[in-house]
Amino acid sequence: MPTKFKPSVMNRRQFLSTTAMATLMAGLPLQKFAFGADKVVKIGFLAPLTGAVAAWGKPGLDGCKIWADWVNEAGGIKIGDEAHKVEFVAYDDEYDPGKARTGAVKLIKQDGVKFIMMLGGDPWPGVFPVAQKEEMLVSTLLPSDLTPETTMLVAPCEVHPIYNVTGVEWLAENKPELKTAVICAQDDSLGKPSVATYLAAFEAAGIKVLGDPIFFDPATTDFAPIMSKMLGLKPDIICLDTCYTDYVHPLTEQAFQQGFKGQLISCTADFYPKMIDKTSKEFMEGFIFQFPDFDDPALNEPQINFKNPKGFFEEYKKRFGEGEWSAVSWEYASIMNLWSDAAQKAGTADPKPVLEAMKAGGKGKHIFGEAEWWGKDLFGIDNALVGFWPVVVIEDGKAKIKQYKSIPAWWAKHKDLMIKHMTALNQMYFQRK
């Protein structure tokens, strides 16, 4: 359904202060926090908010707004001895490194933020010199941004593409009769490393990949030829790699229309109910991917580090419309959980101590459970938080988390394969220019 125009930042501030006043006057049991100074900690949000890549940034900012409202309503974050309200300062980097650099300067030096969340990708190398010089802690959703030099960049949520191994491992364990696969992916910075991961995962599982992986241009709109090509090889499994949603849907449709009868596996399947509409419940039965619905009961298990995922999902739908919900909507918010936990532990919001607290003991609270700080072999630096990741399967029209699988466990057994395939596709950190 069409969404209404959202209120501006000003209204949000008014909302926060009104709420704070209301809670104060209602005399709720928040007296343990000091209110007088009403301290604020500012967090930077540097991502594309307009333009074609906005779908990877803007929904995240929306999710963070809900997070901030909840946290502030509950009195804020206790850093040191004082409660701090959280305020997000956003800057639209338009997925451009020059604009991102300008934004970083503004956020760090003029707005005084203590932490910057980015989407990453093209803009990151533009921000890097500034962030490094100013010693600012930055998070990214794209672990491929990590290199040995990026000491204050962390990838604490998405561990793309490594998490894809979990889906393949589950597939091999539960459907051992499937022996062959074909892979397709868009030819961009996400597609290639992900293909290397799937190649390694299939090899580890003893599944034969037929032919070479098929890379298509990101501007493709007609997927019939690609699917025809894949079906021509007669595979048991079709792997859609980390195709964006606007490829997954037409590819799946094409598979349906061209009569595929085998197994589909993909990294994402956003809006899978619509995929079912376009194909059929029977066709989509058993579709494997990696992103759960946020009202899945398995997200309430004790090791999950996200408060009230169902409520968050409902609130998001209410404010922004069901159509806008995607993985991006919760990922940034989950990073905020990690950050605020570390800030409270460190007793300060300053970047260096917070980073230390985050990485203390080599372990951290990833959304899907306790995880390791990892990555030296692939990225040259242990700044990716890697632990468990859910394997999601569509059953009777609904996505269900079947199992949380451990990525470090897979890595311990098969890391050579991963390194081999990453090197072959020029995706190792030391192979990039």
Added chain:
Amino acid sequence: MPERARSNGLSWVLGLLLLAGLIMLPRVVTLSQQELLVFLVINVLLVASYRLLTLTGEWSLAHVVIMGVGAYGSALMAKELAFPVPLAMLAGASIAALIAFLLSFPLFRMKGFYFLIGSFAAGEVIRLIWKWSELTWLFGGPKGIKLIPPFPDIEVLSIDFYDPVNYYYLCLIVVAIALLILYRIERSRIGLTFHAIHWQDKLAESVGVNTFGYRMLAFVIASFFAGLAGALYAHYVGTVNPNRFNVEEMVYVLIWAIVGGTATFYGPILGVVVLTILNEIVLRALGIDEMRPLLYGAILILFILFLPKGLESLVPKARNWLAGRKAKRQGSERPTEAKLPAE
């Protein structure tokens, strides 16, 4: 048509004021605005070099890609071949000029809209080659090149070019020299020949002017400076990728040139300055990023409907207004004399 020369003392004073203003500017703006200033100066060079090309009447859509050729060239020379950065920058600009020279042969067979699309196709082929994953070892593929060496610091004077203010002054000097060269070319016989080719190419040919040669000259010179702009960009931001030089960016250059005005040398410069300030400062300050493209689009439409001759047409109007006020103050009753003829 060529703008009238101004030779009175007033223009010297204005010129010095402008210079002083440009020098003081970084001190009076915010830190992030200093960053914007660097990009603005680079874009001034980009759009002024584009103007030289349009003097011959050809509107190319490959200009931003050629800026990219300079950027990629300079980056690779400095990073892979260990050229000192200033030399790499000149090398990058020269490569851009060379590419333009080579492209002249196929492209100048086409005219008008055909040239527009032909130049786009040629530029896009180059851009896709940068992007092609098979060539990642050379151009970095979709991710491009990063950790491009910065302009070397001048230890003796403790000038660090990471600082936007210092880089701004560096660019200011380079761009000022470039603008001077471009302006002189425009006003010279070569420039007049460019105009002649634009308006009366058959006539020019009939008197023995080598139209192809002059077109190529304009293209090559414009591309050299576009490449230089690219090199200045590359060594500041430290990274280049194929998306940065796509058709969207080229459209911005078109917008700056057309909205600014195509009759005067300073028209496109006026365009890039006004529109950049509007887009990056004014519109961002409103705090509603979602609406920015709409507002920018609306502003474009308003500008082009009410100032069809471009922003530069405001300048004589301003002059008239100022002169009119001056006359009033002097109690003069001869407004017609004070009024300057329209452009």
Added chain:
Amino acid sequence: MTPELFLQTVVNATYAASYMALIAVGLVLIFGVMGVINFAHGELYMAGAYAVVALYADLGVPFFVAVAVGLLFVGALGLLMEYGLFRPLRDNPLGGLIASIGFLLILQTIAVLMFGVHMEHVPPSTQGKLAFANGVVLTYQRLYVILAATIAVLMFGVHMEHVPPSTQGKLAFANGVVLTYQRLYVILAAVILLSALWLFLRKSKFGWALRACAQDREAAALQGMSINSTARIAMFIGAALAGVAGALTAPLVSPTPFMGDPVIITAFIIIIVGGIGSLEGAVLAAILYAFVNTFVTTIYDGTLANIVGLLLMLIVLIVKPTGLFGAKERA
């Protein structure tokens, strides 16, 4: 390449050629008559797709009704552009270009504000398909696009006239009233009968008026022809064609506010390579580009397909600098 794959690729390429032809024919009408580069043409395509999203996917209106409304709606958008932007800027083609870019940004942002940045999912209006021998498949959804394109091409491009060059380049369009009358009824009978009659009445005068306006506007006006109404008709039909392309492909792609971006550049390449003002050229260039692109994509990869497609277009322009059916160099 197996015979099945080859046939399927031919079928796929035909579909790709169809919607590109629809968009290109619309663009060439606008470009040929008004001489203005309409950069917002891709957004007219997007608007057509969203009309179907809003009506058919969200409100459950029957598919062809939604397409018809989309056609009229986008046609009306075209009229708005003509009246508000292109008419005041008639003597300023570069200005018209800028104004169309401004309108592009406005349309995109409105789509974002109304529908969000995510992509839409329009359920197919039919799951039916034509299954040929050897597993070659053509879904009805794609067939509609091919049919619409064929109808549009036949309506506007059966007999191509070559008009002596003018400052605006030339325009070629349909002749043979009998043929167009039949095709017209076929397409409009499915939409609205009244507009069918109106358009038909206009059709015969339209062709002549277009030709006259393209040659010499002042003379045409002196002859009593209304340039304004000719421009309006051209803009309406041109926009409506783009809208129909969007509406019919909405269930086949995932509409986003930015879906027009890749379309516009390809469309311009196609019409320039076809020759300015030549509908026949636009159609041929669309078929050429779609076939090359589809086949190279299937055999190799997408980026290479783009490079090859562009090089091919470039070669055509080098060999024939005024396009496939373009006019010779003007004096």
